[in-house]
Amino acid sequence: MQKHISPSALARDHRFNRQTSEERFSDPRHSMEVGNVDPGAEDVADRARRRMHGIFVGEIQALEGAGRTAFDFDTNDVPYELKLDMARQCWDEARHCEISIKLAEHMGGELGEYVETTTLFEAACHKDPVFRLAGVNRALEGLAIDVFTQMRDFGDEMGDPILSYCEDYMLADEVTHVRMGSKWLRSVTEGDPERRKAALEFQKVVDGLFNFRGQRGEEVDSPIRLAREFRKMAGFTDDEVDDIAETSLKQRTELEAERLAVATAPQ
Template structure:
């Protein structure tokens, strides 16, 4: 099986629509949508709250798919080496075990997110998918991959899950609030796992550690 897949090689069925990040940023409709958002906080009393919540939920779902794919690629892309004697393309076996555990977490999040999307009245493919998260999982250096995915994007996911959890609370939706809180606990673990491994992998290379952190 090929190592170091590009985002264009991700397997998707015909329900999914790939959206280019630059096209999304430059979309002329952004101005009118900003007016509906007000101060930007996702609240039930926002004019666009139903669509915004469904779009965010769909974004969480495709993000979880890419997080699963990224952790799985980290299990596969790098050779096993002994801690303290690693080259730049090797990782300890224990790191692969942690990434396998993260795959299980992300797979569970995918299942939960699909059910939540149905609960909120949307379906797979109603909104576009960009491959921003998986692009961070394409770095050939395992340290920089952990930096991009576990420290940066998983950290961002904490904010997203908190936003959806708060929205569920304000909207009086205990199902949404509970599920987001459950997934949030895993994201905190993923960030810590990445931070711990970054330090372990670079303990004898302070310049590399400084670049990563």
């Protein structure tokens, strides 16, 4: 079996519509895509279904990515226990896929209803396993911690115990996955500060993209709210969470300045 497959090699049937990260982030509408799941919004059901679909395709790619990392490297590259953790993650993500499919049905959605962006799997194809841990386990599964916490609370607000319970269950697993990333990133780069620094820089790039131009923050009305306490349980420091919040605020300020410039430009 081939090792280190390319990001375009994902197997999908006709129901899926795939989009690369490049296509997604060059689309000027992408900053709108995440959408706030405000229980009072008129189109809240559609927004929630869109977000759940994004989570579902993330779960498939997390399963595929963890599987690749368990398979692509031998024990000269990574500790055997790291491979075992990746195998355990596959087991969790497979359950999350099943939960997400049933949740989509519960919420009136269907598979393939929205586009699938392959960013997570692209980050999981990095040739250095430490970069995979930084980009996938810490950046993207860190995002999952934020989103699942918010969707759990949204389920409570909407009086939907099924949604709330499923999110809470998956959230607990994601905290474990992020913690695995934090643990192995530190342990594998022990004595190699350059490699650690480069991996953390990669994580920052991924986190920067997934702020969706400033939509992540700690304010109650943030479209994606940073779940500081769960992130800390998963090995993030307060400084790291502060850094994401500050970068996001900067991105939001830039976006607002751009919009103002467009609105006030002479016709």
